[in-house]
Amino acid sequence: MFAFSDLSMTLQARLSDFFQEHIYPNEHHYREQLNQAENRFAPLPLMDELKQRARAAGLWNLFVPKSHAQYSETGGLSNLDYAPLAEQMGRVLWSPEVFNCNAPDTGNMEVLMKYATDAQRKQWLTPLLNGEIRSSYAMTEPQVASSDATNIELQIRREGDEWVLNGRKWFITGAMYERTRILIVMGKSDPHNRDRHKQQTQVLVPKDTPGITLVRPLTTLGYDDAPIGHAEIRFHDVRVPAENVLLGEGRGFEIAQGRLGPGRIHHCMRLIGAAQRALEETCRRVESRTTFGRKLSQHQSVREDIARSFAEIQMARLLVLDTCRKMDEVGAREARDMIAASKISVPKMVQEILDRCMQMHGAGGLTEDYFMAEAFNYARWCRQADGPDQVHQMALGKQIIGQYAE
Template sequence: MFVLSERAQDFIVRSKAFIQQEIEPVETQFWHDVHHLNVDGDWTKWSWPAQLEQLKAKAKAAGLWNMFLPDPVLGAGLSVQEYAHIAELTGRSLIAPTVFNCNAPDSGNMEVLWRYGTDAQKQQWLMPLLEGKIRSVFGMTEPEVASSDATNMQATAVVEGDEIVLNGRKWWSSGLGDPNAKIIIFMAHTPDPSKDRHHQHSMVLVPVDSEGVTIERMLPVFGDYDAPHGHGQMNFDNVRVPVSNFIGGAGQGFEIAQGRLGPGRIHHCMRCIGAAEKALELMIDRGMSRHAFGKEILKLGGNLERVADARVAIDQARLLTLYAAYKMDTVGNMAALTEISAIKVVAPNVLQQVVDMAIQIHGGAGVSRDTPLTAFFNQARSLRLADGPDEVHKSMIAKLELKKRGYGRKKPSEQ
């Protein structure tokens, strides 16, 4: 089931070597430079160290670029399952996804444009994204409604003549603070009484510098602004763009979102697994190098059992995620809904649990910036909300299980 082609194995081997040889030796200093360069909250002055472009150039020259995209010309042409192994490797590093141009939300936005964009949209926005010249933003979550139900969306995209008029507020829009962010995919309600509620939302391309777009603030996560990437709040006040800026046409937003989130969840979950592996390694090395009460601290209390628990949990999460990827490749996203929801629950929770164990073993160092553990914990806890909270995915799994037993179907009298 999980057999990899020689080509995929080659990408995996080369990606692993690049991370070990080019990224890991400089990553600690890189993030030190990031924190020195950027004043938290003052997003207008955020910038990346020059070393990022140098690393990206090396990755591009090595052919380790856009590996998430299944297109054999524009990307690596790997299947979802094949790329999943690379996503795991990149999850061990906080910068590797960006170095390989495989980072969120850009990878999802690029896939949307690749699948649903017009030739003109691809030329104007997809190609610069694929080249790593610009960054992008995805605007879906809103501050005034329970966004776990996307049909609550209040932002609007209304057609007036040959223009789309956009109004509404979005927040937790990742990448909004990036100095290279140039384009927003804005999801909004396009009212149409003739259509059901899942065909009344649209995705619209909006340049960041459009008149009426206001970036109101960056939002800290556990006190960290994630500079210079950032998660921002933005307001759209009668923003006007051409009708040609619809992606896939008016009312296609939910269909596109499902296509976008399927592979994206595999990427997120495998990166979680990679981060969990890194956290476990740090936990073991720390626990075996520190002594208390006459022995290594990893051998005190129930710490060895925690190592075993972490190993079992990580391997279970990996197998479940690879199985979801396999089903997506072979029978499609709709047939893999249970597995996609399951991994979205499992992988971030496993990462959260393993990182928490590692933090405990590290003591005070575990809650500092001396290790990547606080960033991994931030990632895990945030992902339990992003792309649908745990509860929504569990509800989906339960409904599908009931449906298998014949419950939840409409009665003949209701059809």
């Protein structure tokens, strides 16, 4: 059984109360502000108001791990202790930003905590932790299969005391957001290095640097994920100072591996919250509707779908918690088997649960009247984000075969 710390239990209760008082009652208001905005990628007044309330309630930067406790007002949480908090945030897709716990900023802040210089942290990490600015992580490219990170082609060339960037990126989350100020960009600085994992470098690029063009916002299944959004970006002779390099030349792949592990499990945590809420709302729905002289809840097929969904949510939650436990005990690198297992299983399972719940809501389940269609989109793109299912299946399969073949 998994036991949460007293701090985690206190924060869980406080967060649940905050949702009841401030998040659920504002879901319609949030959508209204977004739809009426002149620019869909501008900050919403409601979000800024809720951020102030969350910080005052001590519900801020909850994602910060114990290893970097100096950056947390709570002293940092273990992965296990954070899991139920992230699950709660997953019940309303836009809510993580209220608590400064949204992707891609959490992953980017961890990158800066782990790999940045003191000067880089002062310039970028501090305002990110304060929620004053937002950030993006630019890795995926349209012209190559970016699931193999060694394929990326954006050129990072050293010229004197500057780095010069040329290339394209796409599906860069947060790049459309007006408040985003910094991009962490991965490209090839040494394409002929015999070690293909040392060809890459990551550099910090302010979003307003000359030569950066936001080509277009991108959608996933029709959703633009505003105001954070996703973008296609062009870099043309973009110049940044040499000191903007992260960790060192040729260490970009290393940073990417260190960044993506925790981010993958955070997505899984939030998806469980989305599935749990969908199940709860569906149970209320099937009790309130009647077909063929009986409540929907009395039909055998409905009961079977509810039962199957309940069991799958429990399985997914236990898998994620066990993954968190292992990450806390041995670190993300040594827990990569469990992270991969979660990444492979949870988004697909949640996608199927949401599909059933949408079906039991009739045509309304496909609309914005309910949260499930957008949550389905989130689950579906999580099967691509941070590496597609197939890559994790290959890596995990190889690891498991090696373990038992010995």
